[in-house]
Amino acid sequence: METQKPTPVIQPWTKEFWKATKQGKLFVQHCNDCNSNIFFPKKVCPECWSENLSWIESPGKAKVYTFTEMLDMVEPKFMGDLPYVIAMVDLPEGIRMTTRIVNCKPENVAIGMNVEVVFQDVSSDCALPMFQPADASLRIKTADQEESVTGAPEAETGLKPEDYQTIQYEIGGKNDAVCFITLNRPEKYNAINRRMAAELIDAFRRVRDILTVGVVVLAGAGKAFCTGGDLEIFPSLAEHQNSLNWLSHEGLDVQRAITSCEKVVICKINGHCLAGGLEVALACDLLYAKASAKMGTTEINMGILPGWGGTARLPRSMPIFRAREIIYSGRKDYTAKEMYDMGLLTRVFADDEFEAGFEKIVNNIASKKPIALRMGKEIMARSADGCDLETALAVERNGIQWLTYSPDIQELMDQFRARPDQLTQQQKQQNIKSDVNK
Numbered sequence: 001m002e003t004q005k006p007t008p009v010i011q012p013w014t015k016e017f018w019k020a021t022k023q024g025k026l027f028v029q030h031c032n033d034c035n036s037n038i039f040f041p042k043k044v045c046p047e048c049w050s051e052n053l054s055w056i057e058s059p060g061k062a063k064v065y066t067f068t069e070m071l072d073m074v075e076p077k078f079m080g081d082l083p084y085v086i087a088m089v090d091l092p093e094g095i096r097m098t099t100r101i102v103n104c105k106p107e108n109v110a111i112g113m114n115v116e117v118v119f120q121d122v123s124s125d126c127a128l129p130m131f132q133p134a135d136a137s138l139r140i141k142t143a144d145q146e147e148s149v150t151g152a153p154e155a156e157t158g159l160k161p162e163d164y165q166t167i168q169y170e171i172g173g174k175n176d177a178v179c180f181i182t183l184n185r186p187e188k189y190n191a192i193n194r195r196m197a198a199e200l201i202d203a204f205r206r207v208r209d210i211l212t213v214g215v216v217v218l219a220g221a222g223k224a225f226c227t228g229g230d231l232e233i234f235p236s237l238a239e240h241q242n243s244l245n246w247l248s249h250e251g252l253d254v255q256r257a258i259t260s261c262e263k264v265v266i267c268k269i270n271g272h273c274l275a276g277g278l279e280v281a282l283a284c285d286l287l288y289a290k291a292s293a294k295m296g297t298t299e300i301n302m303g304i305l306p307g308w309g310g311t312a313r314l315p316r317s318m319p320i321f322r323a324r325e326i327i328y329s330g331r332k333d334y335t336a337k338e339m340y341d342m343g344l345l346t347r348v349f350a351d352d353e354f355e356a357g358f359e360k361i362v363n364n365i366a367s368k369k370p371i372a373l374r375m376g377k378e379i380m381a382r383s384a385d386g387c388d389l390e391t392a393l394a395v396e397r398n399g400i401q402w403l404t405y406s407p408d409i410q411e412l413m414d415q416f417r418a419r420p421d422q423l424t425q426q427q428k429q430q431n432i433k434s435d436v437n438k
């Protein structure tokens, strides 16, 4: 069964190992020269560099060396599995494996516990070895656990656009070249809660793999773009660990999902764009605003500072003396026009011209080759990140070289290029003309 989670990359020297897992067998590599047992399988023996390696079948009995319980997770694809136990287990063959302990309540897992191997199918080529308590009385067998061990369809645990509750996700535009992601909690001015953060991360990672899409439009439903993190979750952040998770998992991972989605992300600032909302906007590639939109970073009024990249990105996005005023003043009434004059936004439209003007810009950019937009985003990100000019020029040269030889662009170029020896005199004349006309 296929799953959406990442699956092991099978190499020539690990092929036998993974093949065995499909038959419910745990293979350990053995060096015939120095008699070492080796895990994970390698090309050569790490002890003596011999290539004279073979396989032994392990009975799959082990003892827990150490373990930890996963309660939170950055990667949405694994969120459905939470909570789960990651452990290192020692096998009598003298090897230590990193694995999961399954079929057991996390509170019943203990160091020194005897465990035995079970296999979870993840693809047509491999199953993952995991371990369950050897003592059957410690095992649990709820319907959920049964499924997770035999390999529940990932679709039932991971997020899907149909399940989104706080955002809208739609592919559209000419040639399906635009993905519209809309923050959809208008009654809360699109404040970001945990659910919305997880859905945004999922949506931006999802769209990365859609080849027709060159542009993502990030907008807010109703009157606001986004007013930042939902203050209602603040009491639950009193615990320091929660607070760190909120900053790094939800906050920064939403931005990383935007900056690494390989599409040109166009932010449509149709209304209030404050605090964390402005910080999310700063992660986008282009910022278009309605003149009446109000903007600012208000965190300092609560005695804190922008924590989703504001202090890092604002000074990189505009003249620093103006960025400092925005952060220190805590004003929430900067107009879009003021922000534009201070050097932040791409463009500002009068309210009644906003929709039409925005649409025109999106359609134009979306008509370009997605692969060229992607490369442009990557090259400019490297350059804007402050590398020296020579490096930036080298990155640019490599990027264009790569583009020129991508199949997509080759096809386009082939239309302009035929082998000269096969051309008639008349065609040659035409080619010369069309070159001149360029």
Ligand SMILES: [Zn+2]
Residues within 6 Å of the ligand: 031, 032, 033, 034, 035, 036, 045, 046, 047, 048, 049, 050
């Ligand atoms: Zn060896």
